[in-house]
Structure formats: structure tokens, C-alpha cells
Amino acid sequence: MHLFFFWLRFFGYKQPMDGSDDEQASTIFGRRPSQPRTSIMYNPDEVRNIDSAVVPLDGDLASVRRSTHRRSAIDLVRGELGATADVRRSMDNAPTRQKFMAAPLNTYTDFTTMHVGRLTKIVSATHKFTGAEVAIKMYDRTTLSSDQEKEVAKEVQILRKAKGASGIVEIEKCIEDDYMTAIVLCCCTGGSLAKRLEDAGGKMSEAMAVRDVVRPLVAALAWLHEHNVVHRDLKPTHILYDEYNGLHITDYFSAAIMGKTDLTLREGTLAYMAPEVVSKPADYEMLHKVLDAGLSDTELVRYDEKVDIWSLGVIVIEVLTGHQPFLADSPEKMMAMQKQELQGDRWGGVLDFMRDQEVLSLPGQDFLSSILKINPNERPSARTLMGHKWLAENVEENGSQKTPESPKSPKSPKSPKSPKSPNAPNFPMSPEVPKVQN
Numbered sequence: 001m002h003l004f005f006f007w008l009r010f011f012g013y014k015q016p017m018d019g020s021d022d023e024q025a026s027t028i029f030g031r032r033p034s035q036p037r038t039s040i041m042y043n044p045d046e047v048r049n050i051d052s053a054v055v056p057l058d059g060d061l062a063s064v065r066r067s068t069h070r071r072s073a074i075d076l077v078r079g080e081l082g083a084t085a086d087v088r089r090s091m092d093n094a095p096t097r098q099k100f101m102a103a104p105l106n107t108y109t110d111f112t113t114m115h116v117g118r119l120t121k122i123v124s125a126t127h128k129f130t131g132a133e134v135a136i137k138m139y140d141r142t143t144l145s146s147d148q149e150k151e152v153a154k155e156v157q158i159l160r161k162a163k164g165a166s167g168i169v170e171i172e173k174c175i176e177d178d179y180m181t182a183i184v185l186c187c188c189t190g191g192s193l194a195k196r197l198e199d200a201g202g203k204m205s206e207a208m209a210v211r212d213v214v215r216p217l218v219a220a221l222a223w224l225h226e227h228n229v230v231h232r233d234l235k236p237t238h239i240l241y242d243e244y245n246g247l248h249i250t251d252y253f254s255a256a257i258m259g260k261t262d263l264t265l266r267e268g269t270l271a272y273m274a275p276e277v278v279s280k281p282a283d284y285e286m287l288h289k290v291l292d293a294g295l296s297d298t299e300l301v302r303y304d305e306k307v308d309i310w311s312l313g314v315i316v317i318e319v320l321t322g323h324q325p326f327l328a329d330s331p332e333k334m335m336a337m338q339k340q341e342l343q344g345d346r347w348g349g350v351l352d353f354m355r356d357q358e359v360l361s362l363p364g365q366d367f368l369s370s371i372l373k374i375n376p377n378e379r380p381s382a383r384t385l386m387g388h389k390w391l392a393e394n395v396e397e398n399g400s401q402k403t404p405e406s407p408k409s410p411k412s413p414k415s416p417k418s419p420k421s422p423n424a425p426n427f428p429m430s431p432e433v434p435k436v437q438n
Ligand SMILES: Nc1ncnc2c1ncn2[C@@H]1O[C@H](COP(=O)(O)OP(=O)(O)OP(=O)(O)O)[C@@H](O)[C@H]1O
Pocket: 114, 115, 116, 117, 118, 119, 120, 121, 122, 135, 137, 169, 185, 186, 187, 188, 189, 192, 237, 238, 240, 250, 251, 252, 253, 438
């Protein structure tokens, strides 16, 4: 114990004279009570409305934070989530200026971690004054590379541009300082498409898929593409639902702004990745695979927004069958599999399987086969797909189209006698094959 106090003294800790909590808190944070403790700019009590302003903390506050043990708002949230009663009491009793360190986040309460991502923590919270539920996507900037910093800035830029657009998750504001970026988003309380599929036993009926997934997804993609945004990582965990069953595409960290972002790198999730992206080098392979081979990065063929159309096709199959159609553990194997499953114009592999399963009406089959093309130029745009008859017509619960000219898909004449090629890979997956988690 004596040794402990020796070390505390060694590092400049002075025991409070009267031992009060307030005195102790201020001393622990390295400041005497006589020092000024107010700030005009970010008094949490003044922040009553959620607005869309970026709220940078000023240099002074950043230096205050540096001099304390609580270096960022992330720590504050962590503290509120998991702090001991003592720590919480000392925070409650801390002088105004210290409480105020993460003032914009202090306007929220009930922090609950929903998801821990590769670089982020997604926390749900409630605004203290409006009661609005939000999802806060928090990046710890101390762990981000400068390239990742740029990606986060681009993510915020895209979200701001898309604010109010239907089908895109809505940003409320972005709070940033030297240590963290917190993107405050409207909370999609209906969960993700992945969760819905899980709850529904893995798959959906055709009617539900068209109504709840494909139609709104295609419309949201049309908006993004017409505003020069390519998502590049479309998958069920990035498709969220609000309380009214409205669909919202989220996570623009990997997204590209056409004309600004380089569209020559492999980016996204392998199982949903278009062939023209799978064949590209990842950023860490660029030097080795491209420049060493005598090519310059400007010589790489660029891909475009059609990569999202491919991902849409993969999602359609997953939603209707409960399986991811393309599974491989390396880009090389994935390229081979995609070609094998979709070679030539004929129906084969995965498309043949979809027809034989009778989970898809003829217009649905037409929709899918028009999307899953190896050549991106042959894939229709999202705007064109919006006019496709599969989305225009009502699909009945039993899967048939209501219009007389669109009968239920007949079974392929060759299908009973047309087993998959012996070396056909994972599709249809056997139930034992575990689903790839992304
Ligand atoms: N606005 C939101 N409302 C409700 N839940 C959300 C919201 N944003 C994100 N989530 C939840 O967090 C999960 C991950 O979100 P997101 O993909 O944006 O984070 P991420 O850090 O990129 O994660 P990963 O690295 O795993 O892709 C979503 O699948 C969803 O469950």
C-alpha cells in the first residue's frame, strides 16, 4: 500500500486536503479546483437539438483531454458502460469542464454496444432531451492509418450527401476530435437483413423477397449510382430496416465516389464480390502484383457501379435459398468458381439450380440471369432494373406472378437428368457446410 502511494506521489498525485469527492476527482484529473472550469462553446445543457453540424472540439479542449487520463469520448462511453460505481461517482462529481470533455456525446444516454467491427464500435444510445434512439458508429482515430482516416472522411461525406434519400441510412451528425470520430446515425430498430433471414429460418418467400428486399434495394442503388456512389460492400449485414419496415443501406466505409476514388482495388466481401473486383489486387498487393509487374496503377482497368448489381444478384439467391451461391477461400478460387458457375449464355450451375428449385417465377429467373453476368457491361443498371417486370408485378405468396402471361416456372426439361457437373463446387450447399460469416 505504501509503495502504491509512493508511486502515486512519484507521478505527481497529491492527496486531497479534505478528501472530498470533488476535490479528489479534480486532483486525479490533474487540475486544482481553483482553475477555470467552464466553457461557452460546448455546454451539454445547451445542446438540446440534434442537428447535422459537425462538432469539432477546439484545440483547448483537446489539450485538456490530453492532460487527463480520459483521453477520448470513446473512453467516456466505455466508462459509462462498464465503469465501477467509484469511477462513475467521480465522473458525476467532476468539475463542469471535465464532464464537458465529450459534451456532444453527453447529450446521449443508455449506451449499449450493438456491434464491434474491424475498426469500429457501434453503440445504440438515446438522446437525453428528444428521446430519439440513435446508433453511434465510433472510430478510435488513434488506431487508424492515414488512409483509413480518409475512408472515414469519405464515409461521412457520402452520408451527408445522401441525407434524406430514401433507402440510405440517415446521418444525424458527426462528432470528431483528435481521438475519435463518432458518426451519429438514425437507429434502424428493425435489425439487419441477415438477422431477418436468421429469424425466418434462413430464407424468404419470393413475394416477401421482392417486397421487402429487392424492390427497395434496387431503388436505393439507383439513387446511389446516379449520385456517383458505388457501395462496394453490399451484403445482408449492411442492409438495415427501420421500425416501419423501410430498408436502409449502411456502411459506406468501403464505398467509392466515382471520379474521386480509385476503382482499381479489391474491396468488399469475397462472397458478394463481382468478378471484375475479385481479380483486382488488394491495396497491400498493389506494389507487388502491379508495379513490380511493370504496370502502373493507371493502367489497371477500372470497374464501376455494376459491381453492386452483382452483389444484388448474390443477395437475391441467398434470400431465396438461404445459401450464399459463391463460396471460396481465396480470390483465385473465387474467380474460377464464378466462371464455372456462369460460363457462356446457357443456364448452368447456380442459375440452373435456381430454376430447378422452383423458388423463382419466370420473371424472377429473368431478373437474376440478367444480373449475374461475368461481363459487367452486360449487367443492367439499377434504374433499368426498377422497370423490370419482376418488380413491377405483384408476386403472390405462393411464388406465382398474378399476370396470366407469367406462369409459374416450369421445371427444366433436362433438370431431373442434368446433375451438376461433377466438379461443381459449393452450390447448392449441403446443410452441413457452414455459412461464411461476414
Ligand atoms: N444505424 C444503425 N441502426 C441500427 N443498427 C446499426 C446501425 N448501423 C450499424 N448497425 C449495426 O451494426 C452492424 C455493423 O454496422 P457497420 O457495417 O456499419 O459497422 P462496421 O464497423 O463497418 O462493421 P464491420 O467491420 O463488421 O463491417 C450492422 O450490421 C447493424 O447490426
